[in-house]
Amino acid sequence: MTNSSLPLDVGRWTLNVGRLSFLLLFAPPANAQSSAYGPPTAVPPNESITHPAARPPRNWIDQTQAQADAKSAGCNECHARIEPMHAAEQNVVLGCIDCHGGNPAKGLKKEQAHIPPLHPEFWQNSANPPRSDIWLNHESPEFIQFMNPGDLRVADKACGLCHGEIVRNVDHSMMNHGAMLWGAALYNNGGTNFKNYHYGQAYGPNGEPLKLINYTPVSPNDTKTHGILPYLEPLPRFNLSNPGNVLRIFEKGGEKQLQLGNPTVNEPPGRPLRRLSERGLGTLNRTDPVFLGLQKTRLHDPLLGFLGSNDHPGDFRSSGCSACHVVYANDRSPSNSGWWSKYGHDGLSFTADKSIPKNERGHPVFHQFTRSIPSSQCMNCHMHQGNLFVNPYLGYIWWDQETDGEFMYPEKQHNPTDAELVRSTEVNPEAAAARGLWGDPDFAAHVAELNPQLKHTQFADYHGHGWIFRAIFKHDRKGVLLDLADHPIAFDDPQKFAKAVHLKDVHLARGMQCVDCHFLTDVHGNGQLYGEPRNATTITCVDCHGTVAERPTLVTSGNAGQIDLLHRSRCHRRSPSISRHSPRTRRCIASVSGISHIVAL
Numbered sequence: 001m002t003n004s005s006l007p008l009d010v011g012r013w014t015l016n017v018g019r020l021s022f023l024l025l026f027a028p029p030a031n032a033q034s035s036a037y038g039p040p041t042a043v044p045p046n047e048s049i050t051h052p053a054a055r056p057p058r059n060w061i062d063q064t065q066a067q068a069d070a071k072s073a074g075c076n077e078c079h080a081r082i083e084p085m086h087a088a089e090q091n092v093v094l095g096c097i098d099c100h101g102g103n104p105a106k107g108l109k110k111e112q113a114h115i116p117p118l119h120p121e122f123w124q125n126s127a128n129p130p131r132s133d134i135w136l137n138h139e140s141p142e143f144i145q146f147m148n149p150g151d152l153r154v155a156d157k158a159c160g161l162c163h164g165e166i167v168r169n170v171d172h173s174m175m176n177h178g179a180m181l182w183g184a185a186l187y188n189n190g191g192t193n194f195k196n197y198h199y200g201q202a203y204g205p206n207g208e209p210l211k212l213i214n215y216t217p218v219s220p221n222d223t224k225t226h227g228i229l230p231y232l233e234p235l236p237r238f239n240l241s242n243p244g245n246v247l248r249i250f251e252k253g254g255e256k257q258l259q260l261g262n263p264t265v266n267e268p269p270g271r272p273l274r275r276l277s278e279r280g281l282g283t284l285n286r287t288d289p290v291f292l293g294l295q296k297t298r299l300h301d302p303l304l305g306f307l308g309s310n311d312h313p314g315d316f317r318s319s320g321c322s323a324c325h326v327v328y329a330n331d332r333s334p335s336n337s338g339w340w341s342k343y344g345h346d347g348l349s350f351t352a353d354k355s356i357p358k359n360e361r362g363h364p365v366f367h368q369f370t371r372s373i374p375s376s377q378c379m380n381c382h383m384h385q386g387n388l389f390v391n392p393y394l395g396y397i398w399w400d401q402e403t404d405g406e407f408m409y410p411e412k413q414h415n416p417t418d419a420e421l422v423r424s425t426e427v428n429p430e431a432a433a434a435r436g437l438w439g440d441p442d443f444a445a446h447v448a449e450l451n452p453q454l455k456h457t458q459f460a461d462y463h464g465h466g467w468i469f470r471a472i473f474k475h476d477r478k479g480v481l482l483d484l485a486d487h488p489i490a491f492d493d494p495q496k497f498a499k500a501v502h503l504k505d506v507h508l509a510r511g512m513q514c515v516d517c518h519f520l521t522d523v524h525g526n527g528q529l530y531g532e533p534r535n536a537t538t539i540t541c542v543d544c545h546g547t548v549a550e551r552p553t554l555v556t557s558g559n560a561g562q563i564d565l566l567h568r569s570r571c572h573r574r575s576p577s578i579s580r581h582s583p584r585t586r587r588c589i590a591s592v593s594g595i596s597h598i599v600a601l
Helices: 003-026 065-070 096-100 141-147 160-171 179-190 222-225 246-250 289-297 334-343 392-393 419-426 441-446 447-453 541-543 567-570
Strands: 395-398 470-471 577-582 585-589 594-600
Touching: 179 246, 179 289, 392 395, 441 447
Parallel strands: none
Antiparallel strands: 395 470, 577 585, 585 594
């Protein structure tokens, strides 16, 4: 070792001694717990300071498959091979009685397993009965849930655990309360003097009429700006009403007004003459005819509170959630029904369940929910008014009761008796139907089969309320049919209607159904009470098509709220399916036809 290396070795020795002294100075006692990561803790590391809470009991959302199967064991003895109600939802584990109620024990008779109705004379079989009208209001909630868990009287119990927000929104939706129908009729005919509608329809579990109150406080500015209504009341009894338009006393026609309780043979029973009263709001005053008409038609009008009339093609449906999401066979047109058209239009079942008759009208096509809803299902309700809403979208309007009339009336004029008129108006509110052939439901069901013989028009294959709808074709000012290139088509051309342009909506012509634009909030509502359809709508044309100056955003801009269509469709699998196609385009796949459309951003 040289002298030059000594200072370096002494320095290293000094450093090591310092390190050892530091460790000895701060070393923990021998009995103390030590760790390489710091000083000892106040609580031993192996002692748990948290105690997991007991798991809540299993419910429908997280029950096991074995638990669900036990709730269907007896049901499957008769209803073997029935379709799963939630086929599109792989994680839904439900038994039959979770939704329907009843007794799932094995070996029971039908009467023991099923929930019996209070009025068995109304419910002769498992099909939706024709013209059931108010029957649901006179049944028990248990039976209503058994026959249709989606009915809004019981949907909160049957569907609400998973779809609570949707059920609450639908309760306040216009498809349930129908305020736009009653409000427009009353205001436009002078029955009431307020534009902000006051009356709507809703029923509780036992059929009691409900007053709907908006979930949040509504200011006058909310009503003025967004059309939100603070409440809707049940329709008052017609005998409490007064004529809203006193000027109707000057209408022509009629005779001296009758004394109360003293009828004459010259006035039809139950149908007062046109004049209301000689003295207006006073002696001999009659009730308002609009209130009277609404009370007569409200239970037959197409709203979610009741079943469809289930007696014509175009009237087969259930109530509540099932009115839309469970498809019935109503229209054989591939344009209006998509792939559902192959099941006909007679409301027949095609289920694999052998216990369901296949020749009995009033059954859904399958025992299954779907979002692939054809426009023919929408037409079950949106037939009112016959020249508006879905009818023009499909390219039809009300038949004028004259065009090609030689095929629709008997050769010799028929003057119906009072009894015949009553029977006819039970299935078709048009008085003319009692004189024509289409008052017979069997004739009306096959009226579209007359199309090859017709000279001036073509009839639709759906006949909600027994009404006849005729197609609209492109023609010039002289009534000559035109093809797509505006070339005239000869009147005697046997293929003229095939060559002429059927004026259906361009979206329908491209394979899009109603639900491809109107879904989520547009059909379920957003929980607010509205009185006009435009106020309850989210989507507008510019959301997908843009404007002259701006590209589309795929974010709705309607009054009912903003919805990111791309995000909602991709993340929540809503109709339609919208996905990224390129940095500047999005692909939209129609929910029924599966046809792909590109939206440029």
